[in-house]
Amino acid sequence: MNENILLVEPDYKTKYPPLGLMKLATYHKVIRKDNIKFIRGCNKYILEEQWDRIYISTLFTYTWEKTVETINFYKKLGKDDIFENGSYAKKIYVGGILATLMTEELYNATGVSNIVKGLLTTPKQIGIYDDKKNTNIDKLPPDYSIIEKINAKGKFVYTHANDYLGYATRGCVRRCEFCAVWKIEPEYIPYVSVLDMNKKVIRFSGVEKQNLILMDNNVTASRRFDDIIDDIKRAGFIKGATFGPTRRKRIVDFNQGLDARLLTEKKMQRLSEIPLEPMRIAFDDINEKTTYINVVRLAHKYGQKNMSNYVLYNYKDSPKDFYERLEINIKLNEEFKNNGSGIKTVIYSFPMRYIPLNAKDRNIDTGNKNWNEKYLRAIKIILNVTKGPVMPGPDFFYQAFGINYEYFKAILLMPEEFIRKRLIRNWKKYNDLKKQWTPYVREWIETYMALDTKEREKLIEILKANNYEIVEQEYRRKQSKKISTLLKNYMNALDIVEEYNK
């Protein structure tokens, strides 16, 4: 029987195509011979057709609002009036990260109870009982054609639409509190055939893909690590491999990162046989400093060029050790540049703000008292210039984050407008960082540096909530002269910056 199947991804930002929906597309199109349609976000014209099943994928918990809005949109058949009946709730199936972590809350907010927790391994999870083969949908090759249509329209483009997307392992051996993997994929599966998956994709879509993106959560823990590397090589991803007539470089990316604690020299050597670009190693905890530095040096030894390393903050760390972790990467970059090895290893740091597993939006108090609203906002503004990464060079780093921790704090406490426009127009002419600053920034930092410890604490107390009203109130109260000057700057920041940049 041909059913009409609608696949929906809520229109949150993402680079990666919705793998779960792509596998469902394969299942319904190839195995059940149904009609499928894929769509991003809410489209009222879609509801002019009759649908037998609607699948909605979910991603991170902070996309909560958009996700609930999308589910409720498709649920109500376009009708708003509570006194009129009709609903698709029964026909909607929801799965993915948010759905797994917040099942009950999602049901309470949408009334949809067909929620698949974790991996979709049998059709029974989606109320299909007549599949005699009991197909493991998770193991089906994804249907790329559904995203090609979206990419072709150009309104929304998935960056990785033309890459193999898959896994060489599932789950993770660790149980980190800040991570959802062990809740979604509780079982660690040390081997999944990359080779088979790629073959299926080729057979199914008729074309080879250039790059290989492996979303393994901890491939480093696999006892079949060697088999996995062999598979990747056999799939055509050997260091130096090219693709197509234009001989474009092929790359492999374990985009969820590698576990430094498990990366032995042997494994590092094996990794150097494939075109890993970039290598990603998390530097989440300052206590792992030695391990981390050793592994990065090892990667350098085996010729790894690009490294893109996650730096978790706002979890159990402090701004101080966050600064230190970033600086370690800068120092390692300098070390590699000057050690005469000729291997150009470059580390980009990717600061990642910790968001609790059940957070419904990004701005949430995690209870870490070392961080506050003002600091977090300031980090965001500093990183906004590069859209995320911290550049590898010392010039950029000391410029953006200050020459030491005290300067870092001074920058974090500056008015937002100052942080945004902290450099004079022709700053590149000057080597001295202080000369690169605009006069108001220089004045701010100088005044801040002249504060005594108690005054600094007081200032942080006033600014930490990042609330203009509080600053205004405190300004009206009696304050020390220096604090008063800083607060005045804070309140007039917009004018000061505009005045200067006229």
Next chain:
Amino acid sequence: MTREDPFIGKFILDTLSIGMYNDPLMIFREYVQNSVDSIDDIKMQNFTPKIEIEIDGFSRKIIIRDNGKGIKQANVESTLLNLGKSLKKKEEHRGFRGIGRLGGLGYCKQLRFITKAKGENKYSVISWNCDKLKQILKNNNDYSNAQTVIKTITNHSVVEYDGDRNKHYFIVELIDVQSPYDILLDVPRVKLYIAQVCPVPFDREKFIYATKIENEIRQKVPLYKVYDIMVNREKIYKLYKDNFKVAGKKVDYLTDYNSEFIRNGKGPLAYIWIAKTRLLGAIQDKEGIGGLRARSGNILVGDNNLLSKYFRENRFNKYLIGELHIIEPGLVLNSRRDDFEDNEYKEEFYTEFARNIGLPYSRYIRESSEKRRKGSGFNKHSNLVENTNDIIKKGYIATLQKKKMLKELNMIKNSKIKNNMEEISDLIGKLKKSKHFLDKDKQKNKVKDMKLVKDLCDIVYKNSSAPEEAKKIIIAISKRVLNG
């Protein structure tokens, strides 16, 4: 002549359960109504009434639990198995026909009533086998009478209770719930339904007039009461709020409300409050507050359209926000609760409603929309943006002016219109940082006692009835001060 006892056949059960209601959600109204009546029977001080609803879509189960009076074990069968024989009194209770509890029969496989009265150490469980009922109804060869059917499909058991003897409760359980579109398991829909139909309180956080209106209704309407009702551990409030969306994605807000009695020659029939708004358009359905709605015992009568036919055009009711609370006991609800029983009160009520509310408001709505069409009205929103930009650029003339502006912008911001949120937030940020116009660049330091002049500006602005006039005066004063 001896006459036969009339025979009451099995189908009466069908009519009294599923046949009674055109919307499955109505069973929540019926059970909540029973809970509320049973809570009202408790005349104790220091009693915190509780009505809790649990909906579990995963195990397809609904539970409605109250800590009302419960039923004494000796009375359980007569109360819960007899039909159309309620001990409730019309004057004190919202329900009185003794059929509401059958509402769940059509929507589950098993319906259970569990109850315990104060001072007893046992509780009773009455369970109805709804599947069996369906079989009997379907079977054309079964000519049982209603009484026999009830006996066959129900079961009564009494269970020892080890807990506190003084506890009292009534629990309704619907097991293996089946309803069209699974509507009874649709939590947000049930919440919306309860918020609009059941006697829940106004939301003080969202609705600035909550306390005022509630107090007023309490004074004017003798039977008015509110109850805490929880759905999946969330407290439910009426949906009334300060600003709301109307047709064409516009946002309107309340500035105040009017209230009055609907009377016949003898006394008040009902009390009504109607929000003052700008009447910009029909209120969007999803807000759940559009239309004047009638309530009896603070439970909705019919739906949001009951009163619509008494306007010049039905749609005009959707422009309005308000509630009408029945006072006159002669206005009795019909058994479906979707209108009143036909009697002279009903006729008087609708006539007076049309005369005093329906028709005059129809005229206001038409007039205000004509005014807007002719362009004599202004688009407040774009005007607001313009004025704000003006203040940011030139400075404000009085603290109150800035405050008012901020309040209006925040209202728009809180109303969550998606399209220009960024712009509004940006404006708010800039406006907060804006200065008094006397502090703007050149004027600085020319006046010795700046604070006095500013205070003066504030006083002028605060006490003038037209902001434009105030502006003229303030500018005149400042010119004089600056030049002199």
